[in-house]
Amino acid sequence: MPRRILTSIYLPHAPARVWTVLADFERYAAWNPLNVEAHGEAQVGAKVAMRFLNPASPGAAIRQTVTVTRAEPGRVLAWRGHIPLLFTGDHLFELLGECDGTRLFHSETLSGLIPWRFTEDQIESQFVPAYEACNLALARRLDALENVVPLRFAHQR
Secondary structure, three states: OOEEEEEEEEEOOOHHHHHHHHOOHHHHHHHOOOEEEEEOOOOOOOEEEEEEEOOOOOOOEEEEEEEEEEEEOOOEEEEEEEEOOOEEEEEEEEEEEEOOEEEEEEEEEEEOHHHHOOOHHHHHHHHHHHHHHHHHHHHHHHHHHHHHOOOOOHHHO
16 A cells, blocks of 8 residues: 655745756755755656655665656656665655745655555654655745845746
């Protein structure tokens, strides 16, 4: 049975701006505490070399090449990591305009023999906080960039 991690955060930035930061894989190392390294392009079918921390094993990092499955600027960014039989992870960032900003839904659906052993309590106590930390780091990154150049309204120019 698949396991699902689902988090959400409101960001006072336009969806197009949030997308720009999420799609900039080369700068993940500067801000992302979950996907700590990524090299590739945010285009459907692209292969992206990633290093991410494993919430189920604190301190452990995993290297994997993922495939971008969805890349709709200002709307959706998703990728899939896969190890036959053992693991499939479908990672998703969905951006919805809300008020003057963005509601970000950040989730992952895990399946295979490895995630099968994760309990709901383990998902809630280990995985959800790691994804929420990523959301907060994204908010801080957007705010920091906003202080350099007023990017919140850049798409309106």
